[in-house]
Amino acid sequence: NTVETTGFKASQQFKSTNYQNVYNDIAQLIRDNEEHDDYIGCGPVLLRLAWHASGQFDVSQNVRGGAYNGTLRFDKELNDPSNAGLGYAYNLLKPIYKKYSDQLSHGDLFTLAGVVAVQEMGGPKIPWRYGRVDGDIETMPENGRLPDANGDAGYVRKFFKRLDFLKDEETVALIGAHCVGKTHLKNSGFEGPWGAATNMFTNEFFRNLLNEKWNLETNDAGNKQYNNDKGYMMLPSDMALVQDGSFKKIVQKFAEDEQAFFTVFSSAFSKLIENGIYFEKSTPILYFKTLDEQDL
Ligand code: ZEM
Structure with missing residues (x-):
């Protein structure tokens, strides 16, 4: 399902999943772990997980390195020094993956967790689409593609x-x-x-x-x-x-x-987590309610 010029084609295999339910479970996880990191909670580290799951993309290689294949689940990628601390975030999400495993891909879970984190922390609504797949280890980009904090x-x-x-x-x-x-x-x-x-x-x-x-x-x-x-x-x-x-x-x-x-963050983050993926017009663009908006 690789289209070299337009990216990976979004999969429809989990189109009947209720993603608001997945959203709510991740949001509840954030509520349940408020003591993490001296009461910062786990919103920030989940946002960083979504970013690092997407941030290896290289537009010149188009189909490699984005969130599509969900390769941050592999130890080898989690052990990239740039990903230090993200094993914690991945472990937090594992029970949710287990609950929905026949209805959810890792790339969709990681990127949705970023959307949940931003929204539950009071940030903008972020449009989101499903369709990432669990690619095998060969689809993992080489480590070392995340940015250097010493850069000008x-x-x-x-x-x-x-x-x-x-x-x-x-x-x-x-x-x-x-x-x-x-x-x-x-x-x-x-x-x-x-x-x-x-x-x-x-x-x-x-x-x-x-x-x-x-x-x-x-x-x-x-x-x-x-x-x-x-x-x-x-x-x-x-x-x-x-x-x-x-x-x-x-x-x-x-x-x-x-x-x-x-406004700019919402559209840029949405683009970031969809880089390298081609969506058919029929794929719905989903907006999620926060727990507060649902009186939960
Ligand atoms: Zn970060 N980021 N980041 N970032 N980041 C850290 C933490 C967090 C860079 C970077 O070197 C670092 C983006 C861009 C860039 C978050 C989100 C996003 C940390 C600290 C470093 C060193 C990690 C630690 O010690 O635990 C660089 C160089 C960037 C670009 C030039 C983008 C884009 C992000 C999201 C859209 C977040 C939420 C954190 C906080 C994580 C936490 O555990 O508190």
Whole structure:
């Protein structure tokens, strides 16, 4: 089912699955694990899982590296140093996979978990489609394709171009996901959160980039990161967004206008998790209700 020019064809095999039910089970998982990571909860790490399941895509190879084959389930990919800490997130999702295993693919589960995380943390609605399959180990891309946090603006722009993001606005919005969660020395060699509201999806990341006073310091792992006096941090690749004129204008816009950030994030994230997949017109575009919206 490979179409070299348009990507992998979305599978219809699980079209009768009730994906709102799967959404609800993942959302309940987030509620049940609120104590994770000193009460940040597991929303951020599930969002990072969805991103890393998709972020190996290379548009020049089109059909390889996106979320389609669900290869993040393989130990070899989970053991990519860039994926440190994501085994926890995968293990959290395993009971849900078991519950729906004859009705759900891993790629659909991983990407849907990202949608759930964003929405349950108060972020924008993200359109989602099913159709990823469980590809075998041969479909796994080689490790080492995820971005380097030490990169500058040129690196970041080039990296996101590989993911087929040609507009700076999309790149800046996607990195705005660093409004939630934190870095962990043991995972990445960086330490600290990007802001105060670590489990709420907001434009705080952009406001902090512009308004906080940042000092470049060497951390306990010997890596350089930007710190402020409130205990927040920025990666060098985050700071790149205010060191480049074009990026910075967009940071300013998103800092002033959260809705503008939400709109671009939603469409860019949806594209990210669908990269390399060809959907037939008949595949519905699904929007999910949050647990709150269902009075659950
Ligand atoms: Zn992240 N990210 N990321 N990111 N990321 C980390 C954590 C999280 C980069 C990066 O090096 C790192 C995007 C883009 C980029 C999230 C979502 C998204 C960490 C810390 C690093 C080092 C990991 C740790 O120590 O546990 C780089 C270089 C990026 C691009 C240039 C995009 C795009 C994302 C989603 C759309 C999230 C949610 C986290 C927090 C995870 C957690 O466990 O709290």
